[in-house]
Amino acid sequence: MLKTSKLWGIGLLLALSVVVTACASDSKHTAGQPGGSTVAGKLNVIATIAQIAEPISVIGGDKVNVQSLMGPGVDPHLYTATQGDIKKLESGDIIFYSGLHLEANMVKVFAEIGKKKPVLAIGETLPKEKLLKDEAGATDPHIWFDIDLWKQAIGAATEELKKASKENADYFEANKTKYFQQLDDLKKEAKEKLTQIPKEKRVLVTAHDAFGYFGRMQGIQVVGLQGLSTEAEIGLTDIEDTIKILVKHKVPAVFVESSINPASIKAVIEGAKKQGLDVKLGGELFSDAMGDAGTKEGTYIGMYRHNVDTIYKALSGKGE
Known part of the structure; x- marks a missing residue:
């Protein structure tokens, strides 16, 4: 009888142990699902690009932990997920990516991860009629350069x-409202500065066609040597056509991008000189990647303001 009681007691302890382990396991796997939260009390958010991660860290505040897969100088068009990235994505409660074929090599990964947890392509929440397309019908994914569109995309996130964290919904909304006011101020600031550039000089020449939304919003003609994706090749005709535009408008400067090889832009500068036009390198712009974390350019607002200031100084002739 005593032996039976001991066995029953051991069995009960084992059963309880299994239940506790299962509950602990459940709390990890359901974190980030509607109404859920992480063990540490914060949502673990993984974003592909810093243009998403940094604004979400502002809106999420101390209720979220946000990580970006791609850092400064990284080209999302060519990026392929590493094993470390896969583990990071699997550890997240929510995954945000830009979409619209920006992270082209990661689409299958997102599809698999999306079977287990919320995964949102924030760019694909926008009205299709608001999106730009190239001559071949491909959608321009660089939507963060239209502040109004980016507000909508970040709003969806x-x-x-x-x-995922209903108890913090009001907190997120309040932070979003404050942040969006800063974006509205940035939009006004950019417009006031860039309209000072003489109309005939409002031609923005960069390594690849990342600034279409920026040009549409700011009334600037944009010329990218490469197409919407950096996978596109730059031909001699592309360079020659760009030189003709520079000469026609007597554009004083062209720009390199932080995540793109500057060789093609340098070829344009040399070609323009042969045509008798002294074109300068106007500076470095942030296109597909932002600056280093901890710097002004490492924030969405700081990155955008840097681009505006750099373009203004180079094309207006009022540079320091």
């Missing part, structure tokens, strides 16, 4: 945060 914020709604996902609210679903």
Whole structure:
């Protein structure tokens, strides 16, 4: 009888142990699902690019932990997920990526991860009629350069945060409202500065066609040597056509991008000189990647302001 009681007691302890382990396991796997939260009390958010990660860290505040897969100088068009990235994605409660074929090599990864947890392509939440297309019909994915569109995309991400952490919904909304006011101020600031550039000089020449939305919003003609993706090749005709535009408008400067090889832009500068036009290198712009974390350019607002200031100084002739 005593032996039976001991066995029963041991069995009960084992059963309880299994239940506790299962509950602990459940708390990890359901974290980030609607109404769930991480063990540390924060949502673990993984974003592909810093243009998403940094604004979400502002809106999420101390209720979220945000990580970006791609850092400064990284080209998302060519980026392929590493094993470390896969583990990081699997550890997240919510995954945000830009979409619209920006992270082209990661689409299958997102599809698999999306079977287990919320995964949102924030760019694909936007109205299709608001998106730009190239001559071949490909959608321009560089939507963060239109502040109004980016507010909508980040707004969609914020709604996902609210679903995942309902108790913090008001907190996220309040932070979003404050942040969006800063974006509205940035939009006004950029418009006031760039309209000072003489109309005939409002031609922005860069390594690849990343500034279409920026040009549309700011009334600037944009010329990219490469197409929408950096996978496109630059031909001699592309360079020659760009030189003709520079000579026609007597554009004083062209720009390199932080994540793109500057060789093609240098070829344009040399070609323009042979045509009798002294074109200068106007500076470095941030296109597909932002600056280093901890710097002004490592924030979305700081990155955008840097680009505006750099373009203004080079094309207006009022540079320091």
